[in-house]
Amino acid sequence: MHKNKLIEHWEKLKKDFPNIRIKDAADLIGVSEAQLLSTKVDGKKIVKLNNRFESQFQALQELGQVMALTRNEHVVHETKGLYKNISFNSHIGIVLGSNIDLRIFIRQFAYSFAVQTYKKHKSLYSIHFFNKYGKALHKVYLVGKKNVADYFVFVDKFRVSNQFSDFKFTNNTNQIAESNTKINQKSFLKDWSNLKDTHDFYPLLQKYKVERLYALEIAEGFYTEKVANKQINLLLKNVVKSKIPIMIFVSSGGVIQIFTGYIRNVKKIGEWLNILDKKFNLHIKEGEIEHSWVVKKPTIDGIITSYELFDQDRKPIVSIFGKRKPGNPELASWTKVINDISQTELVYD
Numbered sequence: 001m002h003k004n005k006l007i008e009h010w011e012k013l014k015k016d017f018p019n020i021r022i023k024d025a026a027d028l029i030g031v032s033e034a035q036l037l038s039t040k041v042d043g044k045k046i047v048k049l050n051n052r053f054e055s056q057f058q059a060l061q062e063l064g065q066v067m068a069l070t071r072n073e074h075v076v077h078e079t080k081g082l083y084k085n086i087s088f089n090s091h092i093g094i095v096l097g098s099n100i101d102l103r104i105f106i107r108q109f110a111y112s113f114a115v116q117t118y119k120k121h122k123s124l125y126s127i128h129f130f131n132k133y134g135k136a137l138h139k140v141y142l143v144g145k146k147n148v149a150d151y152f153v154f155v156d157k158f159r160v161s162n163q164f165s166d167f168k169f170t171n172n173t174n175q176i177a178e179s180n181t182k183i184n185q186k187s188f189l190k191d192w193s194n195l196k197d198t199h200d201f202y203p204l205l206q207k208y209k210v211e212r213l214y215a216l217e218i219a220e221g222f223y224t225e226k227v228a229n230k231q232i233n234l235l236l237k238n239v240v241k242s243k244i245p246i247m248i249f250v251s252s253g254g255v256i257q258i259f260t261g262y263i264r265n266v267k268k269i270g271e272w273l274n275i276l277d278k279k280f281n282l283h284i285k286e287g288e289i290e291h292s293w294v295v296k297k298p299t300i301d302g303i304i305t306s307y308e309l310f311d312q313d314r315k316p317i318v319s320i321f322g323k324r325k326p327g328n329p330e331l332a333s334w335t336k337v338i339n340d341i342s343q344t345e346l347v348y349d
Helices: 003-016 022-029 033-038 053-063 148-158 185-193 198-208 212-218 231-242 332-341
Strands: 046-048 066-071 075-081 086-088 093-096 101-104 111-119 122-130 136-142 224-227 246-251 255-261 266-269 272-276 280-285 291-297 304-310 316-322
Touching: 003 022, 003 033, 022 033, 033 111, 033 122, 053 086, 053 093, 053 122, 053 136, 053 148, 066 246, 066 255, 075 246, 075 255, 075 316, 111 148, 122 148, 136 255, 185 198, 185 212, 198 212, 212 224, 212 291, 212 304, 231 266, 231 272, 231 304, 231 332, 255 280, 280 316, 304 332, 316 332
Parallel strands: none
Antiparallel strands: 046 111, 066 075, 066 136, 075 280, 086 093, 093 101, 101 255, 111 122, 122 136, 224 291, 246 255, 246 316, 266 272, 272 280, 291 304, 304 316
C-alpha cells in the first residue's frame, strides 16, 4: 500500500477511534506495525535508528528506570526496572538487570525507531525494535522525565543520516510451521524421561523436528495433561492467595521476557485477564487461549512443572513456572497449586 494511502487510513482510524493503538490500527489496515510507524518518520519525534542493535541494548543502561515491554498477539508483558549486566554471544543476548530479565535473539532484529508520542497531555519517550516483517520484538519506555536528556543522547548516537530512505519490509505469510507427526512415541518419551535440565527440552524438540504443542500432545498422560482454558484464572488467584513466587515467560519471537517474583493483583477487565502490580503488568487476551497444558520435565533437581498456553495457530502465548534456581527443587507450594487444577494424576515411567 502506498505511503500516502496508509497515512490516510491511519488518520481516519484515529479520528473514529481517538485512543486506538498503532498495533491495532495496523491490524485493521492490514499492514505491519513498523510499516505504519515508518510513514511518520520525520527525524524529530519519530526517528529511524541504525542496525547496531547490540550497541543499542548496551546503551539502554544509560536510560535509568524504564519499562520493558515484550508481547505477542495475545499477551503483553511489562516490567519496570533497569537494563544491567548485558552480554551477547553469537546466538543470544542476555539482560540480567534490576527486574528486567531478557533473552535476546539478535538475528531476528531488522529495524529500530525512537518514538515520541503524546498521551493524556504527557510526552512518552520510547525505543521500538522490529523484525524484517515489521512485527514488534521489544519496546522500551522512559518512566518519568528524569532521563529525557539521556534519551536524546541515545537517539542522536544511533540515528541514521538519511531519515527518509525507503523501508523494505518482507511479507509475512503467517504460515504455520510444519511438524513431524510420524515420530516414534516410545523413543521420544524415553528421551524425555532422560532430560537433565529444563533447557534440554528445546534440543529434544529439534532432535525429533517436532513443534512444541505436538510434543505435549504426544506425551499426554505421561508427562503432560490438557486442562480447561479457564483454569488460568484459578491458577493465578491461588498463586496470589498462597503467596507463591513464580516465573512468567513471554516471547515475541525475538525476545523472551521473564518476570520472577510474587504477584498481588489479578483482575479481569473486558476480554483481558490482567496482573496489575506496581512494577509488573501482564495482560492476557483470555478468549484467544485455545490450548492449556500442565507440563512435567525430569531434571537432576527433580520434576519441574510448567503451565503453558497456546493459541488457535498452536503458537505459544505464555509459560508459567514456580520460582527456582538451578540446583534447587521445585517449590512444593507451586506443585500443590498445579495439582489442585489438574484433572487427572499423571503417570511417569
